[in-house]
Amino acid sequence: MRATVLSAVLAAGFSFGAVTLEAQTSADIQATATVLSAVTVTAGNDLQFGNVTPGVAKTVGIADAGAGRFDVIKAATQGVTLSFTLPTDLTSGADNLPIGSWTGGWNTSATPAGATTFTPSPAGTNTTATAGTTISVYVGATVSPAAAQVAGSYTGDVTMSVVYF
Amino acid sequence: MRFTWLFVTAALVAAGRPAAAQISVIPIRDLAFGPVIVGIPTSIGPSHPVRSGQFRLTAPLNSRLRFRLTLPTTLDGPAGAKLPISFSNNDGILVSSAPNSVPELFNPKANQVVQNVSSTTTNVFIGGTVSPAGNQQQGNYTGTITFTVTIF
Numbered sequence: 001m002r003a004t005v006l007s008a009v010l011a012a013g014f015s016f017g018a019v020t021l022e023a024q025t026s027a028d029i030q031a032t033a034t035v036l037s038a039v040t041v042t043a044g045n046d047l048q049f050g051n052v053t054p055g056v057a058k059t060v061g062i063a064d065a066g067a068g069r070f071d072v073i074k075a076a077t078q079g080v081t082l083s084f085t086l087p088t089d090l091t092s093g094a095d096n097l098p099i100g101s102w103t104g105g106w107n108t109s110a111t112p113a114g115a116t117t118f119t120p121s122p123a124g125t126n127t128t129a130t131a132g133t134t135i136s137v138y139v140g141a142t143v144s145p146a147a148a149q150v151a152g153s154y155t156g157d158v159t160m161s162v163v164y165f
Numbered sequence: 166m167r168f169t170w171l172f173v174t175a176a177l178v179a180a181g182r183p184a185a186a187q188i189s190v191i192p193i194r195d196l197a198f199g200p201v202i203v204g205i206p207t208s209i210g211p212s213h214p215v216r217s218g219q220f221r222l223t224a225p226l227n228s229r230l231r232f233r234l235t236l237p238t239t240l241d242g243p244a245g246a247k248l249p250i251s252f253s254n255n256d257g258i259l260v261s262s263a264p265n266s267v268p269e270l271f272n273p274k275a276n277q278v279v280q281n282v283s284s285t286t287t288n289v290f291i292g293g294t295v296s297p298a299g300n301q302q303q304g305n306y307t308g309t310i311t312f313t314v315t316i317f
Contacts, residue, residue: 022317027311
């Protein structure tokens with residue numbers, strides 16, 4: 001009788017152990033995405049300094065007639081990052097004309113008046129997330145011709161890249 | 166004598182049973198694709214520093230663990246819209262919190278069996294790819310990823 005009871009206890013014990021040898025737990029995270037329309041950027045106006053005088057720096061501000069302009073079309077309610085590749089010199093053949101002191105402004109209206117100012121840079125500038133579906137971006141700078149600057153027509157590329165953030 | 170055996174048997178059973186409280190899984194961050202453009206697939210790798218999904222698993226040292234990820238095939242969006250999501254064979258990374266631990270790639274679509282020999286804490290990272298159609302409904306999409314761990 002004792003042996004019978006012991007066997008039953010062992011059987012019950014091992015059965016219990018087999019069931020509970022595994023312990024399980026779990027947790028959830030979310031996969032999330034926001035689908036947006038494509039963002040586009042087009043060149044509006046060139047940044048134009050016009051005639052400059054040797055030895056005299058000339059600045060074009062974002063509200064000046066010669067300001068450069070880009071136009072951005074994007075999804076509503078989503079901000080974008082404006083990144084720039086900027087020249088340090090304009091060139092005319094082998095001659096260089098230094099350019100710097102870059103200024104920028106972006107606006108949801110097609111006017112520099114009331115634009116949010118920023119400093120264009122490769123690192124990029126974020127617009128606000130509620131900035132409509134169109135943005136106009138204005139760019140200004142200063143050229144600094146040397147006293148012995150060679151006469152000529154100087155040009156350089158200003159590139160703006162736009163991505164959602 | 167009979168009660169002595171009963172006690173011994175019960176003690177053996179208790180010692181061999183891993184308590185559920187000994188393992189834990191904590192959701193650390195979502196797999197966040199962020200903005201994606203219609204018609205353009207977007208991938209987030211499991212090693213992405215901020216956008217990859219992450220769980221943190223804690224279990225006694227030298228535990229044998231079996232885990233699986235329950236993965237969505239679509240994310241749910243506005244007005245019943247669905248956004249396809251997929252996972253490649255290298256979209257999972259396991260890395261122990263032990264010093265000098267080496268991250269290990271794994272297939273998040275397959276069950277995994279591991280033994281945590283170097284640390285009680287293991288971080289699990291997951292990446293993936295969403296593939297919006299050219300006419301994908303714009304808006305926010307979400308889906309659930311479940312990480313289940315069994316200790317045995």
